[in-house]
Amino acid sequence: MNRLTQFTGQLARHSFLLLLAALTLVPFAWMLSTASKPETEVFSDVLHWLPQRWALLDNLRTAFERAPLLRLLANGVIVTFSIFVLQMLVALPAAYALAKLEFRGRQWLMGAVLLGLLVPQHAVAVPVFLLLHQLGMLDSYAALVAPWTLSVFGIFLLRQFFKTVPDDLIDAARMDGLSEVAIVWRVMLPTAWPAVTAFGIFSVVAHWNDYFWPLIVINSPEYLTPPLGVAQFRNQEAGTNYGVLMAAALVVITPLVLAFLLAQRRFIEGITFTGMK
Secondary structure (H helix, E strand, O other), rough: HHHHHHHHHHHHHHHHHHHHHHHHHHHHHHHHHHOOOOOOHHOOOOOOOOOOOHHHHHHHHHHHHHHOOOHHHHHHHHHHHHHHHHHHHHHHHHHHHHHHHOOHHHHHHHHHHHHHHOOOOHHHHHHHHHHHHHHHOOHHHHHHHEEEOOHHHHHHHHHHHHHHOOOHHHHHHHHHHOOHHHEEEEEHHHHHHHHHHHHHHHHHHHHHHHHHHHHHHHOOOOOOOOHHHHHHOOOOOOOOOHHHHHHHHHHHHHHHHHHHHOOOHHHHHHHHHOOOO
C-alpha cells in the first residue's frame, strides 16, 4: 500500500512537471513553427503547427540579408562576456570579504547589498545616462558595459556559496603563506565554479536579452545588440514578415540555449548551493 501511494505521488509530481515544461516550451515551438512557414501561411485563417510548405531556410536566408546577424551576435558576445568578467572581478573579492573576513561594518555592507537587490535598473537609468553623457561615453561598448560592472546579485549569490566553504581550508591557505587576494583567486574561485556558472547564466541571459538600456544609449548600427537587431525586422508601413522575424529570433536565442545545455549541471549545483564535496 505504501509503495502504491509513493508511486502515485511520484506520478502526479512528474505529470505536473511535464505539464509545466510543455507550457514553457509552447512559445518556442510556435516560434519555430512560424519561422518555418512562408508569409502566406503565417497570415492564414487556418491554424496549424506544421507548415504546408517548409520555408525555414528561405526565411533564414532573408533574415541574414536584411540585417547583419553575425555582427549582432558578435556584439552580444563582446558585451555579455565583458560584463561577466568585470562583474566577477568585483563580486568575488567582495563576496569573500562579506563571507569570511571579520571587520567593522560588515553587516551594514551586507544590508546595502540586499537593499541594492530591491532597486530596479529603470530607477537609476536617467542619472546613469546623464553621467555617461557628461563623460562622452554614449554610443559605445563602454556605455553598454560600464553600468553593469557591479552586480549586487552576484555578490549575494557568491557570498552565500562562500559561507558553505569550511574555514579550515582558508586557515590552511594562510598557513601556506597565501595572501587574502591569492586566497580569493587560487582557493575560493576553484571551489565556487558551480556558483560562478549559475551567476554566469543569469548575467549572460539578462544582458543578451536587454532591450531597454541599449535602446537609449546606442545610435550607431555597428553597436546594435541582438534584441535591437531583431526589432529592425518590424515594419509598420509595409507590414511585418513574421516568418523572417521569427527566423531572426531563432538565430538570436540559439547561443543562449546551447550555453544553458552545456552548463546545466553546474547551473543546478550552483543554485542548490551544494558546496564542496
